[in-house]
Amino acid sequence: MVHTHRPESDIALRVKAIESLLVEKGIVDPATLDTIIDAYEHRIGPHNGARIVAKAWVDPDYKQRLLTDGTSAIAELNLTGFSSEHMIVVENTPQVHNLIVCTLCSCYPWAILGLPPTWYKSFAYRSRAVIEPRKVLQEFGLDIPDDVEIRVWDSNADLRYLVLPERPAGTEGLSEAALAGLVTRNAMIGTAQVQPPEPPSTLAA
Amino acid sequence: MAIETSNECMSVAQAQALLQQGVDCRGVGDHPPRFQTGDKVRAKVIHPITYTRLPRYVRGKIGTVTKVHGVYVFPDTVGQRLETKPQYVYSVRFAAQELWGPEAAAQDGLYLDLFDDHLDAT
Numbered sequence: 001m002v003h004t005h006r007p008e009s010d011i012a013l014r015v016k017a018i019e020s021l022l023v024e025k026g027i028v029d030p031a032t033l034d035t036i037i038d039a040y041e042h043r044i045g046p047h048n049g050a051r052i053v054a055k056a057w058v059d060p061d062y063k064q065r066l067l068t069d070g071t072s073a074i075a076e077l078n079l080t081g082f083s084s085e086h087m088i089v090v091e092n093t094p095q096v097h098n099l100i101v102c103t104l105c106s107c108y109p110w111a112i113l114g115l116p117p118t119w120y121k122s123f124a125y126r127s128r129a130v131i132e133p134r135k136v137l138q139e140f141g142l143d144i145p146d147d148v149e150i151r152v153w154d155s156n157a158d159l160r161y162l163v164l165p166e167r168p169a170g171t172e173g174l175s176e177a178a179l180a181g182l183v184t185r186n187a188m189i190g191t192a193q194v195q196p197p198e199p200p201s202t203l204a205a
Numbered sequence: 206m207a208i209e210t211s212n213e214c215m216s217v218a219q220a221q222a223l224l225q226q227g228v229d230c231r232g233v234g235d236h237p238p239r240f241q242t243g244d245k246v247r248a249k250v251i252h253p254i255t256y257t258r259l260p261r262y263v264r265g266k267i268g269t270v271t272k273v274h275g276v277y278v279f280p281d282t283v284g285q286r287l288e289t290k291p292q293y294v295y296s297v298r299f300a301a302q303e304l305w306g307p308e309a310a311a312q313d314g315l316y317l318d319l320f321d322d323h324l325d326a327t
Contacts, residue, residue, distance in 0.1 A: 003239035158230035
C-alpha cells in the first residue's frame with residue numbers, strides 16, 4: 001500500500017499556530033482547552049435535543065411547559081448550559097413549519113444541539129434562509145405545501161431556538177428512548193422532518 | 206471603557222462552570238415595557254459603523270410584537286465595552302411580503318428578537 005501523506009489544511013495549521021502562541025504567552029491553559037473540546041466531543045450534542053423532543057412527544061404536560069417556558073422545561077432535564085441560557089421552543093404542526101437561522105453569525109443552542117454544522121454558518125444559508133426559505137427547504141428535500149405557513153426565526157439576540165418537530169405517524173408503540181433515536185439535528189433546526197423508523201427488512205421470496 | 210474585562214487565563218473549573226451555567230444575559234429594568242403584544246413597531250433606519258444586532262434587512266420595516274421577552278443587556282454597547290444599557294427585548298413578526306415584496310408567500314413570516322433601542326412606535 002502506498003503511504004500518502006495528507007497535508008493539514010491551512011485553517012488547521014493556523015489554529016495550531018495561534019493555539020501554541022496563546023499557550024506560550026499564558027493566555028490559554030491547554031488543560032482548559034481539553035476540557036472544552038472533550039465536552040463537545042463526548043457530552044454535548046444533538047442527542048440532548050432529541051431527549052427533549054421525545055419527552056415532549058410522550059408527555060403532554062411537559063410539552064406544554066416546554067412551549068410556554070423553554071428555559072425552565074429544559075432545565076428540568078439538566079440540559080441547559082453555555083449558549084442555551086434563554087431558550088424558546090417552537091412547534092411544527094400541520095399548519096406551521098419553523099426554521100432557525102442566525103443571519104448575524106451562527107447563534108445556535110450549543111448545549112442542546114452541540115456545535116453548529118458548517119452549512120448553518122455559511123453565508124448562503126444565512127442570507128437565503130430569510131429571503132427564500134421555501135427554496136432553501138426544497139434543497140434540503142422538504143417541499144412545504146403552499147397552505148403551510150413558514151416561520152423563520154432569526155436568532156440574532158440572546159435567545160436561542162429549538163424546533164419541536166412533528167412526531168411521525170406509526171410510532172405509537174415506541175419508547176421515549178426509541179423515539180429520541182429518530183430525532184435528527186436538522187429536524188430540530190427545521191431543515192428536515194423526523195422520519196418514521198424503517199420497517200424491518202423482509203427476505204425476498 | 207466602562208466595562209472591564211479580564212485577561213486572566215481561564216481555569217478548568219471556570220470552563221466547566223461556564224459550560225454548565227452559561228452566561229446570563231438578562232438585565233434589570235425599572236420601567237414597564239414600551240410595547241405590548243399586538244403593537245405595530247417600525248425598525249429604526251440607522252447605520253451604525255459599530256457593532257449592532259439590528260439586521261439591515263428589517264430597517265424601516267413594520268412588524269408586530271408577538272412577545273415581550275423581558276430585559277436583557279444591550280449587545281450593541283456591550284460589544285464596545287461601553288455600558289450594559291439593559292432594555293426590553295421583543296419578538297417581532299415581519300410579514301415575508303413586508304420584507305421581500307409581493308413575490309414572497311403571503312402567509313410566511315420572519316421572527317426577530319429586537320431591542321427597545323432598535324424600535325420606533327408607528
